[in-house]
Amino acid sequence: MSVPPLPLDLPRLPAAGPRRARALMIQGTSSDVGKSMVVAGLCRAYTRRGLVVRPFKAQNMSNNAAIALDSDAPPGPDGTVPKGEIGRAQALQARACGVLPSIHMNPVLLKPQTEVGSQVVLRGQVLGSCPARDYHLMRRSLMPAVLDSFHRLTTEADLVLVEGAGSGAEVYLRSTDITNMRLAESADLPVVLLSDIDRGGTMAAIVGSHALLSQPDRDRVVGYLINKFRGDWSIFEPACTTITEHTGWPCLGMLRWFNAAETLPAEDSLALERPAEGGGRGLVISVPRLLRVANFDDLDPLSAEAGVELRWVQPGQPIAADTDVVILPGSKATRTDLAVLRENGWDIDIHAHVRRGGRVVGLCAGFQMLGRVLRDPDGIEGPPGETEGLGLLDVETTIGREKTLIDMDVTDRLSGCRVTGYEMHMGRTQGPGLARPWLCLDDGQGRVRDEGARSADGRVMGAYVHGLFGADAFRAHWLNEVGARASALDYEHRVETTLDALADHIEAHLDLDALLALAR
Incomplete structure (x- = not known):
């Protein structure tokens, strides 16, 4: 399915007011250099200095998404403001600024579904699925929406911190670029x-970027930053001299390795390929590493518990026999990831785990996988069909x-605990199993509604709620239910403390006064 013609699908919005904010853009020499975290840290630092700060990323590619306000849409009949979705990184950056996330902070979100295609989300709403080649050709038509969202942020802030995507020196993409140099x-x-x-290669990455960029684009670069440095800085200083000699760009500072980075939600599933650091020893939770895993930060609060050992099971590895709980996370291509489960033999491992008395939890797409069949008659996530x-x-x-987007702060009547989180899915689940709900949300x-399902013996459960384990009381209740002891962890305070530490x-x-002076 192709995305509808653009910009015809854009909402009719009032013109943005006069620009108030200065702006500064952070581009990377490649993906995964720490752009999102550096922008989050700058957002919190400048906010603490009394500035009104907003984050902006024109296009994000991530299956980790968050609910955001559609501030331009009129309230619904019940008075609620319509919601949209943006990348999880921009939601974290908004939190660093002390504000609610907005659809204008990330106007274009691509959610990969296949090797060559993604679901396209424009200003928080799904347009459809699009092959990469088609999307590359139609990106130009998205620039008006991107610029409109950017200018809206500039009318309400003193400073807008703009994050690029991937590498800004991918010059073969510049003609249709909406997120870097164009x-x-x-x-x-x-x-x-x-x-x-x-990761190494910093000199080549910066000098190579200079060599590839056109002169007008080079002139836009006001300097460079070195991130994730460890060791004696004086040893690397001559390299900075060489870089500046070749590029004319000054070194604006060096950020040493930030040890607490792993305690903040990760944006990219690349983070799941690294060995886990820390973790508890006690309850063993195994999570199959699905190909299109989504919203995997659902599990961060569990991995932060001292009495929990959370293991991501990589492709080709079995689910270990000492596992206490298997969690099936979200996915952007549920039928595809059911095939991945079977290709790796994880379905056999899971059934054996259940026969031994083990527990299984499904979150969103993981909940769908636990059922008897998954149908996709219109080919929303891939080829039309159904999968057992x-x-x-x-x-x-x-x-x-139709996509369900619900932000929630409710009480679960069955556990008596507060539940916070959100729903973000395109599936509708039915069947007798719903008569035994996992949650009863008030x-x-x-307004009270049942949510999810449990097996007759209570050992298999699933629900559509993301962020379920972020609520401390509910997480403690669930851990007690599965035979573990929760710590006194205040997860939300932990995130806030880490943002302050960042x-x-x-x-x-860094010299924040000097960086601010470079913004315009």
Whole structure:
């Protein structure tokens, strides 16, 4: 299915007001150099200095998404403001600024479904699925929406921190670029290059970027930053001299390795390929590493528990026999990832785990996988068809075109605990298994609904709620239910403390006054 013609699908929005904010763009020399985290740290640091700060990333490619306000849409009949979705990284950056996330902070979100195609989300709403080649050709038509969203942020802030995507030196993409140098030109943004020295090749990455960029794009670069440095800085200083001699760009600072980075939600599934650091010893939770895994930060609160050992099971590895709980996470291509489960023999491992008395939890797409069948008649997530599920819950799911987006702060009547989180799915689940719900959600305004399902013996459960384990009381209740002891962890406080520590780290290593002076 192709994305509808653009910009005809754009909402009719009032014109943005006069620009108030200065802006500065952080581009990377490659993906995964730490752009999102550096921008989050700068957001918190400048906010603490009394500035009104907003994050912006024109296009994000990630299956980790968050609910955001559609501030331009009128309230619904019940008075609620319509919701959209943006990348998880921009939601974290908004939190660093002390504001709610907005659809304008990430106007284009690509959610990969296949090797050559993604679901396209424009200003929080799904347009459809698009092959990579088609999307490459139609990106130009998205620039008006991108610039409109950017300018809306500039009317309400003192400073807008703009994050690029991947490498800004991918010059073969520049003619249709909406997120790096073409955006910088269109919005008149000064650019700071960020390079990750931990992966090596920093000199070549920065000098190579200079060699590839056109002279006008080179002139937009006001300097470069070195990220994730470990060791004696004086040893690397001559390299900075060489870089500056070849490029004319000054070194604007060096950020040392930030040890607490792993305690913040990761944006990219590349993070799941690294060995886990820390973790508890006690309850063993195994999570199959699905090909299109989505919203895997659902599990961060569990991995932070001292009495929990959370293991990501990589392809080709079995689910270990000492596992206490298997969690099936979200996925952007559920039928594809059911095939991945079977290709790796994880379905056999899961059934054996259940026969031994083990527990299984499914979150969103993982919940769908636990049912008897998953149907996609319109080919929303891939080729039309249906796939047999694991059959551990007596439910069936049909993927439809309408997307459910619900932000929640409710009480679960069954556990008596507060539940916070969100729903973000295109499936509708039905069947006798729903008569045994996992949750009974009460919004405190007279609306109560059952959510999810449990098996007759209570050992298999699933629900559509993302972020379920972020609520401390519910997480403690669930851990007690599965035979573990929760710590006194205040997860939300932990995230806030880490953002403050990140801002302290950035304040200690960068000249924020000098960076602010470069913004315009």
